[in-house]
Every structure is written in structure tokens, then in C-alpha cells.
Amino acid sequence: xxxxxxxxxxxxxxxxxxxxxxxxxxxxxxxxxxxxxxxxxxxxxxxxxxxxxxxxxxxxxxxxxxxxxxxxxxxxxxxxxxxxxxxxxxxxxxxxxxxxxxxxxxxxxxxxx
Amino acid sequence: xxxxxxxxxxxxxxxxxxxxxxxxxxxxxxxxxxxxxxxxxxxxxxxxxxxxxxxxxxxxxxxxxxxxxxxxxxxxxxxxxxxxxxxxxxxxxxxxxxxxxxxxxxxxxxxxxxxxxx
Numbered sequence: 001x002x003x004x005x006x007x008x009x010x011x012x013x014x015x016x017x018x019x020x021x022x023x024x025x026x027x028x029x030x031x032x033x034x035x036x037x038x039x040x041x042x043x044x045x046x047x048x049x050x051x052x053x054x055x056x057x058x059x060x061x062x063x064x065x066x067x068x069x070x071x072x073x074x075x076x077x078x079x080x081x082x083x084x085x086x087x088x089x090x091x092x093x094x095x096x097x098x099x100x101x102x103x104x105x106x107x108x109x110x111x112x113x
Numbered sequence: 114x115x116x117x118x119x120x121x122x123x124x125x126x127x128x129x130x131x132x133x134x135x136x137x138x139x140x141x142x143x144x145x146x147x148x149x150x151x152x153x154x155x156x157x158x159x160x161x162x163x164x165x166x167x168x169x170x171x172x173x174x175x176x177x178x179x180x181x182x183x184x185x186x187x188x189x190x191x192x193x194x195x196x197x198x199x200x201x202x203x204x205x206x207x208x209x210x211x212x213x214x215x216x217x218x219x220x221x222x223x224x225x226x227x228x229x230x231x
Contacts, residue, residue, distance in 0.1 A: 004155075032218045043117070043204060044156070044222040051218055090155050094218055099208075100146065100169060101220065103155030 002027045002093045006104035014112045019078040021107045023065075023091035026072065033074040034092045034101070035065055044090065050074060061085070086111045115139065117223035119205050125229045126195055134190040134226045138207030145188050146206040146220060147180055156204055162188060163210065195230045202227050 007022040025031055032051045036044040048059025055067040065076045074091060088108045092101040118137045126132050138145050143164055148156035158172040162182045170180075177195075182188040192199055206220040 034219075036222070041224075043224040044206075046219065046221070049219060092155075099144065099218070100158040100161050100172070101148075101156070102158070103148075105153075105155050 002031065002095060002098075002102045004091050004093050004102055004104035006089075006091055006107050008107050009105065010108050010110065012110040012112055013081045015083055016080050019063075019076070019081045019085065019109065021076040021089050021091075021109065023074045023076065023104060024072050025074060025091075025093045027093060027095060029095050031093045031095055033065075033067060034094075035059065035063070035074075035076050036090045036092065038088045038090065038106075040087075047076070047089075081109075081111045083111050083113065085109060117205055117207050117221055119203075119223040119226050121226060122224065123227045123229075125231060127231055128195060128197060130195050132192050132195055132228065134192075134203050134228070136188045136190070136205030136207075136223060138186065138188070138205070139221055141209070142207035142221070143185065143210030144208045145182060146208075147188070147190050148204040148206065150202045150204055150225070152201075159190070159203075192228075195228075197230045200228055200230045 003026045005024045034049045035047040038044050048057045050057050050067045058064045063078045088106045090106045091104040094101050120135045145162045147159040150156040160180050161169040165185045177193045180190045202225040204225045206222045208220045
């Protein structure tokens with residue numbers, strides 16, 4: 001069975017500062033990993049995905065994530081936070097042949113002016 | 114192109130009533146998923162369809178919940194004898210089918226239906 005842990009339910013950063021949102025996964029087989037963003041009263045939007053190709057994955061809006069098998073991590077980063085990045089971010093895992101996602105509990109990002 | 118659509122966007126019902134939630138996936142997507150998101154939580158898987166058949170319904174919490182997809186496109190999630198604990202946002206997602214691996218693993222979500230049981 002797979003699982004995802006997102007450390008930090010709330011993260012605050014200053015505008016222009018580095019954004020780091022943590023995601024650790026557990027899976028007995030090679031995982032596929034995803035980051036989604038959810039703005040208030042909206043659905044989930046795919047930011048980026050890891051499906052066993054390059055371990056450093058670039059997504060939309062300047063976000064990127066690195067798959068580290070040795071650390072079972074898939075942390076999301078952005079060099080410089082923007083006010084529009086304020087939202088809730090979810091990490092999700094699935095595996096080949098499984099299809100359903102297992103989501104973390106989410107991290108709410110607040111960007112301070 | 115059009116994304117995943119869900120209707121209604123909001124549904125308020127009384128305890129014990131029956132409700133239906135509708136999902137219209139992206140055209141050409143043969144895989145469809147239902148998730149439930151409670152306040153302050155991540156989405157939880159309910160059921161997955163490949164075409165018309167439910168390939169995995171392991172997330173349905175009990176027999177009050179049922180979903181159909183009779184023509185392999187639109188899906189309806191049905192909840193009987195609603196309880197206050199069913200209040201949540203119900204999310205639908207779709208993806209390309211198994212022949213499009215690994216793209217099947219990329220799910221596109223609708224805006225959700227917020228269900229409130231009073």
C-alpha cells in the first residue's frame with residue numbers, strides 16, 4: 001500500500017523568498033508522484049508529475065520537484081514566491097496498474113507581502 | 114477545450130434523503146475517478162471507472178454509495194439515506210485510458226460538488 005506524508009499543514013513565506021513544501025512517500029514498488037494546487041473553491045490543478053523519467057521535474061508557474069528515492073521524498077520548490085502562489089498544495093502517489101491516487105493532507109501556503 | 118464539469122456545484126439536502134451528483138469528463142477520456150474531500154483533508158479515493166465498468170470501487174465507504182457510468186462518458190454518484198457525515202466536496206477526475214500509459218496516470222479534476230447534509 002502507498003502513503004504520502006506532507007510535513008507542515010501551514011507554511012508562510014515572504015514574497016520573493018524560496019518556497020519549499022515537503023512530501024515523503026511510502027511505496028513498495030516504484031511510485032508515480034504528483035503535485036496539485038487548489039485555489040479556494042476550485043478544483044485541483046496539476047503542477048507537475050514524476051513518472052519514472054527525469055528525477056528533476058519542472059512544472060507550471062516556476063515550480064519544480066526532485067524525486068529522491070534514497071530519501072523517499074518529492075519536495076516542491078520555487079525560487080521566488082509570488083502573492084498568487086497562495087493556495088493549498090497536495091502531493092499524491094500512485095503506482096503502475098493502480099491508477100487511484102493517494103493524497104497527502106495538504107499544505108496551505110501563505111505569502112506575506 | 115472543455116475540462117471536467119460537475120453538477121450541481123452545491124447541494125444541500127436533509128438527512129435521510131437521496132442525492133445524485135453528476136460528472137462530465139473530458140472528451141476522449143475513458144478513465145473516470147470519484148474522490149471525496151472533507152474539510153481540511155486531502156481527497157480520498159472512492160471509485161474508478163475504465164469505460165463503463167467500475168474497475169476499483171474499494172473506496173466506497175458503505176453500500177449507501179453507488180456510482181454508474183452507463184455509456185462510458187458521464188458518471189453519476191448516488192448516495193442513499195444521506196447522513197451528516199457525508200457532507201464534503203465530491204471531486205471527479207478523468208484521464209486517458211490504459212492504452213495511453215503513462216498518461217493514464219495524469220488526472221484532470223473538476224471543480225467539485227459541495228454536499229451539505231443538514
